[in-house]
Amino acid sequence: MDPPIPAPSDDCDRRRRQLLVLQAAGGGACSVSILFLVLEPTLCCFLVQRWVGGLAVHELFLLGLLVAWLLMNYFFLVWLVAVASG
DSSP states (O other): OOOOOOOOOHHHHHHHHHHHHHHHHHHHHHHHHHHHHHHHHHHHHHHHHHTTTOOOHHHHHHHHHHHHHHHHHHHHHHHHHHHHHO
């Protein structure tokens, strides 16, 4: 009869969780950088051209998207830290 398989230790679970977090962070960083490369030049151009004269409706919409995207990234980073710390 084979000896029983030991249950994974807390250290093993923590390392597995940290690897999952690193994988998620890698995928998130890739998508974040692509989105940043698309949005940042557009918004900078709008803000430089229209800051004095006011923003048009579509520019306000894009600015709102940028703020929502930044908040999403903030909460994603908070979640990553919470998962990594156990």
